[in-house]
Amino acid sequence: MTLLYFAQVRRITTLASESIPSETPLTADELWQNVLQRHPDLALLRPAIRLARNGAFASAETVFQPGDEIALIPPVSGG
Amino acid sequence: MTLLYFAQVRRITTLASESIPSETPLTADELWQNVLQRHPDLALLRPAIRLARNGAFASAETVFQPGDEIALIPPVSGG
Amino acid sequence: MRLHVQLTPEPIPATPPAPAPGPETGAFVEFRGLVRGIEGDRAIGGLVYEAYQPMAEREIARIADALAADHPVQAVHIVHRLGPVPVGEAAIYLGVAARHRAEAFAFLAGFMDLLKKDVPIWKTNTLPAA
């Protein structure tokens, strides 16, 4: 799966995106474990970050599939 | 005093304005008596008409003076 | 609040001389009230507007001042067309510049409500449908 990082999130990851190997579907918690291992400083932001799966906000039940494009969405500030 | 007629009111009076002789101040009721004598068909519209004195809506206490410009304001419909 | 009011028989231009937004302006809202091709359930070609002009200008200014006390805006530009207005053209234009959008929206909605209550402007006739 591909992870996309924006705004404050990207300032911490210093990456716009990265691929993480995954052969099996992941829950949000499993995904976060993986992300925080790579970028521990995201832990503080986690409560404010929403996950999006293939361009739509994920719900609590969303399962993330291999091949998905997953975005970490920090609080938005458009307009 | 000068009376100004607009919209529905003017369609009844068939006049845009007229002068009425008055040496003394008039209350709204006295003014209306005078107007309805000239244009009895305005009686039906009277409840919907507001009076304006010199370009500002009159209140219940307004006294109309000789020389005033008095407008009969039927319900407005701008915009 | 800088206020500009104009009642005019001329068509309202596509880009009226709107209040120039300054560096403190965060929201600029423009409203056009357009003449629709249906009045009641009858096709029409336009509407004819009439005003008690000096009082209409005073009432517009009074309403704008009253609203600005609750919803501080920076600049307001108001044009109302008089005489015949064909379908599809604007009878009224409002441009509102404010620091924040909430004030501009509240001013605009409030102004239109009060205009239709207190400003001596009337639709006096319809033009025949083309």
Place this chain on the structure above:
Amino acid sequence: MRLHVQLTPEPIPATPPAPAPGPETGAFVEFRGLVRGIEGDRAIGGLVYEAYQPMAEREIARIADALAADHPVQAVHIVHRLGPVPVGEAAIYLGVAARHRAEAFAFLAGFMDLLKKDVPIWKTNTLPAA
């Protein structure tokens, strides 16, 4: 509802290609969100915007559809600028055509609230004051 959405690094023109009002359009509202010269209490020269573009476009369309269910509008034209936006220029433009003004006003206010909640667009930086 006809919906046009554009995210662009180009300046938003003074007269964007707005929805052409038809004979059934009674209200046409345009909103511009402008970059102010003060952010917090610091003078700035502008803001830099970033988007997750495909999702931003989808979210904008989703929000517009949801709002139109409650506030039927005829046509909506939305432009959000990306990249650096100097003070005084528009970061966002919204044009809304509707039968009546109440729908257009409600749509516009509701859209801006939801945009600032759900659309993945961010102010990522400030430009130094001139």
